[in-house]
Amino acid sequence: xxxxxxxxxxxxxxxxxxxxxxxxxxxxxxxxxxxxxxxxxxxxxxxxxxxxxxxxxxxxxxxxxxxxxxxxxxxxxxxxxxxxxxxxxxxxxxxxxxxxxxxxxxxxxxxxxxxxxxxxxxxxxxxxxxxxxxxxxxxxxxxxxxxxxxxxxxxxxxxxxxxxxxxxxxxxxxxxxxxxxxxxxxxxxxxxxxxxxxxxxxxxxxxxxxxxxxxxxxxxxxxxxxxxxxxxxxxxxxxxxxxxxxxxxxxxxxxxxx
Ligand code: A3P
Numbered sequence: 001x002x003x004x005x006x007x008x009x010x011x012x013x014x015x016x017x018x019x020x021x022x023x024x025x026x027x028x029x030x031x032x033x034x035x036x037x038x039x040x041x042x043x044x045x046x047x048x049x050x051x052x053x054x055x056x057x058x059x060x061x062x063x064x065x066x067x068x069x070x071x072x073x074x075x076x077x078x079x080x081x082x083x084x085x086x087x088x089x090x091x092x093x094x095x096x097x098x099x100x101x102x103x104x105x106x107x108x109x110x111x112x113x114x115x116x117x118x119x120x121x122x123x124x125x126x127x128x129x130x131x132x133x134x135x136x137x138x139x140x141x142x143x144x145x146x147x148x149x150x151x152x153x154x155x156x157x158x159x160x161x162x163x164x165x166x167x168x169x170x171x172x173x174x175x176x177x178x179x180x181x182x183x184x185x186x187x188x189x190x191x192x193x194x195x196x197x198x199x200x201x202x203x204x205x206x207x208x209x210x211x212x213x214x215x216x217x218x219x220x221x222x223x224x225x226x227x228x229x230x231x232x233x234x235x236x237x238x239x240x241x242x243x244x245x246x247x248x249x250x251x252x253x254x255x256x257x258x
Contacts, residue, residue: 010113018133021111024083031083041174043079046138047131048101049093050156052218054170055079056190056201057159061171065182067189075201092142093156094254095135095243096227096236099125101220103230106130108215122235126242136246143252157224157255163187192222225257 012019015028024031036042043058045051055075063069072078093101102125106115112131115121128134146153152173159166164187171178178186188194195201196219203211203218211218231239 060186104216
């Protein structure tokens, strides 16, 4: 029975054609009825696009660079996910690195469907039959509405290239003004190397039955261009063609290498 229950959890179910975890689907009306207060800040990301990274940056800014305060709880508790409706993200990352990161995440995540082989996962990802739906739709839709609402659209690749400049953008968006030394400290503390060692951000407190970090660490590589070690030449050509079709008509541009 336990296995069956677990199996039920592993299956994704759909809301408006978007595959989601069963617990999210069960709570959908509550999630949909969420109303933001004027000073609420929502971080909206496609999975594996640097959610944890921007969460830590936002908290460091909010706490004026106070490292100890940012150690008060694990990141999932400081910024809960709204879709898990345990009382809550646009940041985008290029599709190729995102697919690679998501593949390794599904290998180690014991409560998401098994990704199968890399070849199989390539097809699943392109078709959008992954948790939280299609990368293409997510990115296009947020890009389209970004100027109509108070939205700060960030790219993983930009934060990687010039963290200080991007962190400053987040700071201004949050209506904060921190001095140079605090900003430098936030840049340091939110580096991949630091966050990989930080038990409040590296998910080391999540049991192995949920996240098996011996299969693949949560803080895996944190780079731009790892897709080159995964995509075959043929896959890359096919991907670029599908990308052109699916992204037709949008002005969004991604960097896939730095
Ligand atoms: P990789 O699997 O490519 O290493 P999310 O938090 O949305 O699940 O995204 C996880 C991805 O962000 C992982 O990518 C992870 O290593 C990367 N990441 C997390 N913290 C980072 C940081 N401080 N700098 C760069 N990348 C980071």
